[in-house]
Amino acid sequence: MLRSMYAGISGMKNFQTKLDVIGNNIANVNTSGYKKATVSFQDLMSQTTTGAQGATDTRGGINASQVGLGSKLGAISNIHTQGFQQTTNNPLDLAIEGDGMFVVEEADGATYYTRSGNFYLDDNGDVVNANGLYLQGLQGNITIPANAQSFSIQTDGTVNYIDGTGTTQVAGQIGLASFSNPAGLQKDGSNLYLDSPNAGLVPGLVTPEADGAASIVSGSLEMSNVDLAEEFTEMITAQRAFQANTRIITTSDEILQELVNLKR
Incomplete structure (x- = not known):
């Protein structure tokens, strides 16, 4: 299977978690003493196709070539700023x-x-x-x-x-x-x-x-320190990012379909 398909799946899972956190923040917008949460991501390990090489007397150095394998959930942090x-x-x-x-x-x-x-x-x-x-x-x-x-x-x-x-x-x-x-x-x-x-x-x-x-x-x-304007902005960003990752999966599926059709 294509690496891009699994990368897209990991992105969908992570942005679903981000939407869950945003939904909980909005649900507690009027909860006294509530502190909002934020989500951060990290990249997964990368597959190295070509290793890095140092400079020599006759040739300059070469950077490594790596292909990322998706993202993972980094942290869900509580922000303890003062509420109004x-x-x-x-x-x-x-x-x-x-x-x-x-x-x-x-x-x-x-x-x-x-x-x-x-x-x-x-x-x-x-x-x-x-x-x-x-x-x-x-x-x-x-x-x-x-x-x-x-x-x-x-x-x-x-x-x-x-x-x-x-x-x-x-x-x-x-x-x-x-x-x-x-x-x-x-x-x-x-x-x-x-x-x-x-x-x-x-x-x-x-x-x-x-x-x-x-x-x-x-x-x-x-009261809660949730900012609705910020949460709705983050919601739009997460929604579009989720959609973009689904497009990666559908595009990868179309490529696989073309490969299968080669057998005909």
Whole structure:
């Protein structure tokens, strides 16, 4: 079979994956805290028909002649740029202005990370996310007593509430997780990420606004960083590239048909 046919097949598979990633980005354009993904390709090995030769006293050097054998998927990378903030005026809707992630835990200690800051109070007064995971502060779970008249969250993560006597009390201080390579985090669904060996988790929680750390904005949500114009442009490019690879296959098929017809 012709090498061009297999090269076209590899290109079709790769651009189908690219369209899958673009479709997921568009589907999550309004998902709070979502970080878009991008796809990069790499060429496959090349078949060498003529090796390279160095220059001699009587003749100059000759470059190698190689025929590529298609492409392969290089990487699917998550882009952790800041999304725009949507004002909700809900004091438990939190956005991170800068780098870092909220830390949420299950009761058994399983730890997750998220940029989606839509939190709630459960019946025990604990601050939890939509899946019931506990928001972690510098001293553990953050609990607001049932007799609290009101509460507020400061930009440094401090959670204040007014008790039944009208006195201001501190329920805790929200901590943030810091990563040297947030793109290395593993998506776990439900706006959650898992740590990975390549994420570079900084030990311990970071205090917001301390030593240049990110600040917390109460009453706002960080939305997706997906740019629809960019995604539609990439979609058109991927569609045309997919079509071009199908043309390679049909052209190769026509050449094979001509070869078969030689037998007649």
